[in-house]
Amino acid sequence: MGNDNSHPFTGPVCPVPLQRYPQILLAHGSGGKLTDQLIRELIAPVFSNPALDPLHDGALVDAGGVRLAFSTDSYVINPIFFPGGDIGRLAVFGTVNDLAMCAARPAWLSAGFIVEEGFPMEDLARVVRSMNEAALQAGVAIVTGDTKVVERGKGDKIYINTAGIGLVPGGRKVSPAAVRPGDAVLINGAIGLHGVAVMSFREGLRFSSQVESDCAPLNTLVEDIYSVSPNVRMLRDPTRGGLASALNEIAREAKRGILLDEHAIPVTEEVRAACELLGLDPLYVANEGKCLVFVSPGDADAVLSAMRKNPAGKGSAIIGTVTETHPGRVTMKTLVGGDRIVDMMSGEQLPRIC
């Protein structure tokens, strides 16, 4: 085992060199293998600096003795209004959550709008109001912004970028390098809701009970976790690319294995049914209100019960454990008793899901 590269379990590798793609494909935005490759081979090496290089959800910087987290995301979701949310809520909670995953307390957001000519003023007003409600809910202020307009057919209704600043309390440090064998892996509820809500709405599918996006802020959940444990190793929100891609990234960076228990992973009946119909695997479907938590084994139960008391964590569960074996790999004990390798997402499963 160990680091023998001939062994099939020695970590995901990018399957084809970037040069094989002379043009950007939709899959480069999917959050899976090609996104990862694009960032690691074309973008990150050029910008390389100590704050960027870890490629976390946000960067940590020191502003005259004050530790800040800084993060950004652009939102291009289609449709802009969907069951359980809209592009405005998503843009606020998405950046709030990226900051929370840095163990920061999100404080200030920027909002940059790229609006297509002809976009209804009423819809813009609705999105703006929704962003404000989301900011109030998450306890952050939108303090600066920008608006650009592009011609018809050079955009799609509205794209929103948010960037955010959070304050990182002393003593908190999450990073894949902090993950140790035996650590418990927790999640705060059922997976796949956001992706299924958007995809089924987009495809015009109707189920007996409509699936709603889990779009929600995670910052109070993170505070509740820290209130019972100083031994949080790593936090990550499994958005584009789903649970599987997020865990693969962590396993690779941590140079540890992650063993999941399929039984323990919360999936609703509705999501399971919709995924079967849409040909999707819930492990790869985007979430917008889910948080993966790595904690020391001794604190796992306390963290689980703290999470369950938070409105965003009622469905929390311990879903896996960190192993010394299979470094860089995610494996899963399946319902039928076998072991399955869970790879990073390939190709474009769900375009413009966020």
Next chain:
Amino acid sequence: MGNDNSHPFTGPVCPVPLQRYPQILLAHGSGGKLTDQLIRELIAPVFSNPALDPLHDGALVDAGGVRLAFSTDSYVINPIFFPGGDIGRLAVFGTVNDLAMCAARPAWLSAGFIVEEGFPMEDLARVVRSMNEAALQAGVAIVTGDTKVVERGKGDKIYINTAGIGLVPGGRKVSPAAVRPGDAVLINGAIGLHGVAVMSFREGLRFSSQVESDCAPLNTLVEDIYSVSPNVRMLRDPTRGGLASALNEIAREAKRGILLDEHAIPVTEEVRAACELLGLDPLYVANEGKCLVFVSPGDADAVLSAMRKNPAGKGSAIIGTVTETHPGRVTMKTLVGGDRIVDMMSGEQLPRIC
């Protein structure tokens, strides 16, 4: 005079209510009257908070005793490569400059890419390298980012958002409210270069000598200004909407008049000729490396000579003065000896200029 609304000199008012526009027009992104109206009537009142309400180039926030400036801009310029720059340089310098205009020292930037499917990988690499060179030149680090891909025909090659954080040294405070009658108004060089460079390139116009964008970082210029004067009242980079729109915004906020001397405003022969050909007024044409400086009259000469020593300020000039009369209005002593009211830009002069 005073605040009598019947008087023609009592500040620009939005000519038509927002409700008259049921849809977003290109002019809503022009940086002129409609952009101003959209932000003031639809966006800012909803997000209202003390850091946002001044509607400066960036927000000032207090992070545990450290004063930060925070700013964002999205760049949708067409074409993405133009004489004197490209969208990457523009995206870096634009946000660096917005921070510098808050009297901050720019430190960290985020980069959010929205790429159209089919965009050449080589062009993406070129833009990314250009951003890195610009960041090195300006002395900032790009520390966090995001990449999204949209389908062909739902974007236009590449749009880039940058947000930035700067540190504001103690004692510095710029704001329109600080502007006083008698203050000198300075600019660091010739106006209209960016807009003319992009427009003539876009229209396929060729002049005897090609006009290049003035796209440049302004942070060392601001440091040089502060090194000779603590009495800086206001800084603003006149980008979209040009010199005229920026000065109108300041005059309105300051509730003061601004009297310009047309003789003193630096305009190159090439820009003048191109503007005549294109039917543009240089006062309304976008700049990307220009800075308006308001200082106490006693410090004006020292600031002027400090600015002229900076590579970004060789063409600096005192172009006007702040008046008690005509509050909210910009007027100009013209070359032919008359007085002209210089209003904020109306309509869409130069779409997607930044």
